[in-house]
Amino acid sequence: MTEEPIVRVRDLVKTYKTGFMALNGVSLDIRKGEIIALLGPNGAGKTTLISTICGIAVQTSGSVTVGGHDTRQDYRAARSLIGLVPQEISLEPFEKVVNTVRFSRGLFGLPPDDAYLDDLLRQLSLHDKRDQKVVTLSGGMKRRVLIAKALSHEPQVLFLDEPTAGVDVELRKDMWEIVARLRAAGTTIILTTHYIEEAEAIADRIAVINKGEILLVEDKTALMTRMGQKELRIELAEPVDAIPESLAPYGLDRAPDGRALLYRYESTGERTGITRLLNDIQAAGLHMSDLQTRQSSLEEIFVGLVTPGASGKAAE
């Protein structure tokens, strides 16, 4: 991919007035049309990064371009391309849904277009609520109103700051569908989330951020195979009370009922050690009844990255 990144973040530093450094030299390229998930624990700097790109916070140093336009020098052009769904639900309670969406469109400089907005509301299942006051909507619907506002001016880049926090399973699936549709229409999407399954389900790439630094940016599938550990579960015909002495070097775990042994290995390693292990199990006189392998989830990778003890892995 030689195409210019749609969002280019370079050496971004943000120190708040309190003296707290929330971003510590972040560089990140976001490709046109992709879905990238920003993953990180509370206070990692996800919202700060988004706020700085969108103009709500001003960077201490470093630069951001959106569609090739610098977000400070050429903020009009840059901001016109961006839609933002904030983490907190902030809406004027006594305003009608359709009016707040109209307001957003106008604010971003576009002429009124009720046909487009009606269509948008319909896609977000808000059309029957268009003349209701925001205060009468449920939390999930309010979040959709925020999305409608962000999409009202037909942005090319959409920032979703924890779109599914506190949203039930069904609505979360709905939200994923909305994201998938937007992506199909060519919108670039940057979303932050705590739900690793969410990143796993919808993102093309994953960036892990912690303490204001990007720890890694990688294609989701590549990341999972590269860093993924696999687990081999060996079911035994007869339960064992203890792991035989001769199998100690493999670091096996015994299932609580003693009917299975668990072996962890790097799936991309040169030698997985599986053949030798199976031979040694037979030599120890155990009878195997079944074998299963399982890929570790992104969640395990993530925990491995942000917990200090495992940081060696993050440095590749």
Add this chain to the structure above:
Amino acid sequence: MNLNAVKAIYRYEMARFGRTLLQSFISPVISTSLYFVVFGAAIGSRIEEVDGVTYGAFIVPGLIMLSIMTQATTNASFAIYFPKFIGTIYEQLSAPVNFLEITLGYVGAAATKALFIGVVILLTAALFVDLQIQNWPAMMAFMVLTCISFSLLGFIIGIWASNFEQLQLIPLLVITPLVFLGGSFYSVSMLPPVWQTITLFNPVIYLISGFRWSFFGMSDVPVGLSLLAIAGFTLLCMYTIYWIFRTGWRLRQ
């Protein structure tokens, strides 16, 4: 120039005003009527004429000024403080708008509301006293300029304020006293000489005096000076707002 943004903000703010139109209409009518009953009829009957004008008519310009100054300040400060308070300001901050467009939208709407109230008071007053306006264009110009400049001031207050108390502080502690002491209900020439001099440091006197001149053709200070004062005040507010948006003071983190 992002004209669509100006229109969007202006319409949105005016729609809010429209929802409370009756309230906005009734309260100035009632308070003006009260002023006329108390000052015009009760006290005014004991005061002869001021500079050849009946006392009831004399206080009309001051009354209008008092209302439009407080209304403009309160409206504009609330209009920008409210989104800050409930968090919806993120949208204005991330939109492709500059300080002039945001200001035009909010200040334009606040000034329109204040102007509406000013006209309502003028019409109510006409029911109580025989009003003769000598210079209509000058009267309208003073009214419009006052609405605009005090909406600008209110806009700054709304950005500055970090709680509701601060929001009310300036209108209550500064504007109301300055207007009361600025010759709304008396002519400066009625004061002892020392106080006449002190009064000249009150900026509001220039506005009320100029406004009164457009009604009755007489003033405490020269009309040119009045115009100059209000123009200077407007420019000062505009520059302050420009500076606020350039530095992100109290708005951007």
